[in-house]
Amino acid sequence: MIPPAATGTTIDHQTFTITFERTFVAPPEDVFDAWTQPAHLTRWWDPTGTPLASCRVDLRPGGAFEFVNQAHSPPFAGTYRVIERPARLEFDALGAAGTVSLTARDGATHMRVTIRCASAEHLAQFLQHGVDVGTAKTLDNLVAHLRAARAA
Amino acid sequence: MQAATLDRTFAALADPTRRAILARLASGPATVTELGQPFGLRQPTISKHLRILEEAGLIRQGKDAQRRPRELVVGGSLQDIDAWLRPFREQWERRFDNLEGHLATMTKRTTKKERP
Numbered sequence: 001m002i003p004p005a006a007t008g009t010t011i012d013h014q015t016f017t018i019t020f021e022r023t024f025v026a027p028p029e030d031v032f033d034a035w036t037q038p039a040h041l042t043r044w045w046d047p048t049g050t051p052l053a054s055c056r057v058d059l060r061p062g063g064a065f066e067f068v069n070q071a072h073s074p075p076f077a078g079t080y081r082v083i084e085r086p087a088r089l090e091f092d093a094l095g096a097a098g099t100v101s102l103t104a105r106d107g108a109t110h111m112r113v114t115i116r117c118a119s120a121e122h123l124a125q126f127l128q129h130g131v132d133v134g135t136a137k138t139l140d141n142l143v144a145h146l147r148a149a150r151a152a
Numbered sequence: 153m154q155a156a157t158l159d160r161t162f163a164a165l166a167d168p169t170r171r172a173i174l175a176r177l178a179s180g181p182a183t184v185t186e187l188g189q190p191f192g193l194r195q196p197t198i199s200k201h202l203r204i205l206e207e208a209g210l211i212r213q214g215k216d217a218q219r220r221p222r223e224l225v226v227g228g229s230l231q232d233i234d235a236w237l238r239p240f241r242e243q244w245e246r247r248f249d250n251l252e253g254h255l256a257t258m259t260k261r262t263t264k265k266e267r268p
Binding site for chain 2: 018020022024025026027030031033034040043044045046047048049111113
């Protein structure tokens with residue numbers, strides 16, 4: 001297990017689960033909508049900060065979703081399992097089970113994202129998804145984007 | 153890091169018995185007999201699991217030539233996996249940095265429009 005450093009990421013090699021934790025100064029409803037509405041998803045999903053080329057969301061249990069970036073890498077695609085605005089979202093994607101838990105805390109929202117893979121093989125597959133695309137941009141560019149997003 | 157090494161490490165970790173063996177060794181070295189007992193496994197079976205873990209660089213034979221205990225390799229393959237995971241982790245961290253920036257703009261709009 002990697003210690004939960006400043007990034008708030010832990011990886012459990014025993015259960016093939018990756019957990020991300022973040023706190024946002026925003027209500028849970030906004031965070032939930034950002035995760036589930038194409039107009040919002042397209043603005044933040046791609047790690048490079050580039051808007052998505054297409055974003056299809058059928059927001060109901062069993063409904064499909066597909067996020068395609070500008071580089072047209074293999075899409076992030078899957079099926080929704082549980083939709084409970086604003087507290088919980090569960091989905092299957094790329095052979096992994098994802099959960100997003102949102103908890104209101106002192107006017108902010110604590111977000112816990114887990115990605116659980118059925119096997120080491122699945123974990124390896126899932127982890128490889130889009131990594132090369134994501135690392136193409138430099139950190140400087142990202143910081144510039146975040147400043148722009150905050151100023152907007 | 154060699155892709156073949158990584159595959160071997162993941163394959164070694166893919167088995168629940170081997171993960172349990174690793175968990176047991178995390179609390180200190182143990183002999184083949186000690187490792188086999190909790191699973192009720194016969195010696196050839198447990199030896200096969202240990203060989204796979206050894207080949208993946210996760211465990212090794214300790215110094216005691218008589219008892220030949222196995223022990224965890226500190227650093228080694230597990231650290232390799234962590235190094236390999238870093239780009240993936242950074243990608244998701246960047247994604248959530250973006251989300252944070254986007255949420256700031258949503259909150260502003262909400263306040264402006266007095267959305268319920």
